[in-house]
Amino acid sequence: MxxxxxxxxxxxxxxxxxxxxxxxxxxxxxxxxxxxxxxxxxxxxxxxxxxxxxxxxxxxxxxxxxxxxxxxxxxxxxxxxxxxxxxxxxxxxRETSVEEAIIEMYLTGVSTRRIEDVSEILWGSSVSAGTVSNLNEKAYASVEEWRGRPLSGEYPYVFVDGIYLKRSWGGSYENVGVMVAIGVNADGNREIIGCAEGFTESKDSWKEFLLWLKGRGLAGVRMVTGDKCQGMVGALEEVFHQAKFQRCTVHFYRNVLSKVPKQKRALAAKMLKAVHAQESPEASAAKAEEVTSKLEEMRLKEAARVVREGFLETLTYTRFPLRHWTRMRTNNAIERLNREIRRRTRAVGTFPDGHSALMLVAARLKYIAECEWGKRRYLDVSLLEEVEA
Incomplete structure (x- = not known):
């Protein structure tokens, strides 16, 4: 049976x-x-x-x-x-946990329409676009408070970069720059120390941004890493004149390789990376001269000129502890954040004004900073004391 x-x-x-x-x-x-x-x-x-x-x-x-x-x-x-x-x-x-979930979904990149669908499935009641907007206004108040918070302690290393978003400007759509800064604090952790709107990456915009950071308490800056934006370099010399400037090696490679034919870029890239793989600044400078000569022999005079004129700006990191070199010579720490910003803002398309663009970027950065990203130790800052000694 x-x-x-x-x-x-x-x-x-x-x-x-x-x-x-x-x-x-x-x-x-x-x-x-x-x-x-x-x-x-x-x-x-x-x-x-x-x-x-x-x-x-x-x-x-x-x-x-x-x-x-x-x-x-x-x-x-x-x-x-x-x-x-x-x-x-x-x-x-709505229960507070429901509101927090809605805000968190929006800040992590979920579209308003998708939130309506998800809320219907999870809670049996749809959430209108107006409700989501009202909740976001509440969230943006805390975001603005976080964005303007006082900075305490020293930040020996700072990374800066700018990203462009589209916004409405006088009836037309133009690019608006959002400047972002990351600092490595005294505990060796990364911290997002500021983001602000700048219509262009001009010297005045960068100077205003750096003065704003300084006014909030940014101090102890020894080196600033960024791409070679003339406005940023000039403003840095005025606001943080004691800080050294490190040109991002990745951006430097891109500038050189833009002068190299496609079939020769792989070889040229290996040559450039060898410059920053040396054990001392003297060895790196000697290698840069060797690479320059080699590029001239390959009839790449423009690329050789870019290397000769700019390689010294990429060797500032060699004045600091050896164990910091790999992470301090590039802007990779902030490029990851830029990708997150682009991913989140791509769903919006064109912003109605600069404030809405800034608030969404700041909200995204706040969300990232409060996650595991800001809790992992990035560098052993105590090594700086050994160098001074």
Missing amino acids: SNAIVSVDEESLKGDLRELVRKTVQDTINALLEEEASEMVGAERHGRTAGREAYRSSHYKRRLVTTSGEVVLDVPKLRGATFQTAVIERYRR
Whole structure:
């Protein structure tokens, strides 16, 4: 005789469990509301006491979206007193965890339309685009507070870069620059220390940005790494004149290879990387001269000129501890953030104004900074003391 086969409708079971949890949450909150009303009235429901302070006057329905689904609350109405519950805030229609989830989805790159669909699936109630916008305004207030927070301690290493986004400007669409700065603090951790809007990467824009960082407490800067933007270099000399400038070696390679024919770029790239693979600044300088001569022999005079005129700016890192060299000679630390910014802003397309672009970029940076990115040790800053000694 064959054994009986038991089949289980998994989807139906999940639906029943979800409804059970939702109903439990609804009954629990309603019970709490009734307890609060009884305490305020001074008598149980349908009770008669001489010391009562108010009278019940039926209920009104109120919907609340929770992570377990949408529940319907029976909120007591009172005569002779105003019922104010501590269970849920007045005028609140969603549980705080739901609002936080919506904001987090938006800041991590989920589109507004997708949030509406996801909220319908998870909580049984869709969230309108207007609601998402209102929640974002609340989030942007905390983002602006984080963006302008005071900086304490020293930041011996700073990375700076700019990224362009499209925005509406006087009826036309133009690029707006957003300047971003990362610092390595005294504990050796990376920290996003600032982002601000600059219409162009001019000297005035960079100077204003650096003065803003300095005004917030940025101090102890010994080296700034970035691409060779003339405006940024000039502003750096005025604001942080004691800091050394390190030209990003990756950007330097790109500038040189742009002067090299495609069929010769692989060989030229290996030659350039050999310059920064040496054990001392003297050896790197000698190798750069050798590479320059080799490029001239290959009839690549323009590429040789770029190497001869710019290689010294790429060797600033050699004045610092050897174990810091690999991470301090490039702008890779900030390029990863730029990719995240582009990914998030690509869904928007063109921003209506510069403030909205800046707020979205700052919100994304805040989200990244509060994740594992800012908690891992990036460098052993104590090695700087050994160099000074």
